[in-house]
Amino acid sequence: MKKNVTIRGVTIGEGIPKICVPMVGSTVETLIEEAKHIKTLEIDLVEWRVDFFNQVAEIEEVKEVLSEVRGILNSIPLIFTFRSAKEGGEKEISAAYYLELNQKIAETGLVDIIDIELFNDETDVTNLIDTAHANHVYTIVSNHDFEKTPSKEEIIARLQKAQELGADLPKIAVMPKSPADVLTLLDATNTMNEQHADRPFITMSMAGKGVISRLAGELFGSALTFGAAKKSSAPGQIDVNELRKVLSLLHNNL
Numbered sequence: 001m002k003k004n005v006t007i008r009g010v011t012i013g014e015g016i017p018k019i020c021v022p023m024v025g026s027t028v029e030t031l032i033e034e035a036k037h038i039k040t041l042e043i044d045l046v047e048w049r050v051d052f053f054n055q056v057a058e059i060e061e062v063k064e065v066l067s068e069v070r071g072i073l074n075s076i077p078l079i080f081t082f083r084s085a086k087e088g089g090e091k092e093i094s095a096a097y098y099l100e101l102n103q104k105i106a107e108t109g110l111v112d113i114i115d116i117e118l119f120n121d122e123t124d125v126t127n128l129i130d131t132a133h134a135n136h137v138y139t140i141v142s143n144h145d146f147e148k149t150p151s152k153e154e155i156i157a158r159l160q161k162a163q164e165l166g167a168d169l170p171k172i173a174v175m176p177k178s179p180a181d182v183l184t185l186l187d188a189t190n191t192m193n194e195q196h197a198d199r200p201f202i203t204m205s206m207a208g209k210g211v212i213s214r215l216a217g218e219l220f221g222s223a224l225t226f227g228a229a230k231k232s233s234a235p236g237q238i239d240v241n242e243l244r245k246v247l248s249l250l251h252n253n254l
Contacts, residue, residue: 003199005138005168007077007112010044012169012224013200016251017217018044020079021229021240024052028065035072038229041240047079047115047226050101051089056082057097059104070110079140080105081115087144099124106132113169115140118162129166140202141167149174149181149205155188159203160196169224171202176209185213186220193221200224211238215246218254 004013012018021043025031031053038046048069055061070078082101083089093101102114106128116128118141125141132139141162150158155172162170176182185205192201200223205213214225214237225247227240 002197005200007045007138008075010077015218016247017222018224019240019243019247020045020047020224020226022047022049022226022237023069024049026052026054028055028068031065032068032072034229035069039072039074039076041229042244043076043227043240045077045079045113045224046073047081048111049081049083049089051081051083051091056091056101057093059101062101062105063108063110066105066108066110077112078110079113079115080111081140083115083144084117087117087119087142088146095121095124099128102128103131106135106137109135109137111137113138113140115142115171116167117141118143118158118165122165125165133166138168139166140169140171141165142171142173142202144173146175146206149176149184152184152188152191155185155203156192156196159188159192159201163197163199163201167199169200169202170197173204173206174210175207176205179209181205182210182213185210186216189213189217189220189222197221214238214243215250218247218251 004011023034025034050056085092114132129139143158159170182205189203202224203222226237227243228237
């Protein structure tokens, strides 16, 4: 039986997939403006993509902005994510700084989830999971393939690996080159959901071809989807209001 994840009253893993909106501001001012706008939307979670922030190399600056954003968002669950350049992010940092940044932020108590990339050193991944859990912070362990869609077996294997390492929410995002690639992702999601998952997980096929995967999670097994407020953080994200309408339409007909 799957164990759901409940954060600030939002239960991930039951009913309509939860909607997360990314914050991608590069300055303190734009992030505050973004947070205020997002607060007016009908969403479930917010992800701060800190790799967009131009002062991300200074942990104290990150903490200060985080404190302000947390105050604006109030009770909305907040994901903290540094997405590396090799997985589609804006910047590259050293493995040591990646580890330190995520550890220090988890220890602040100001975020609810940290995103940890699966293909980091395994010891670093498990250390970050342990640090997060010790501070009552949940974890996403993620992989983003912007080049291709791996085989069904490989997609499942990566999700299972994240689960085995202790991720509260395993995640994979892949790039389709054809409609068949989208079907591969959906088939892998369905098999993971029916045969392997003991917790909620997140999958998506990116770009225009993959939009259907961001909408059909409730049917195939993906528990969370990402929508755009003003600016998207990944190809294929659609407007959050349109996303909510379609998710509700599908939910009401299942």
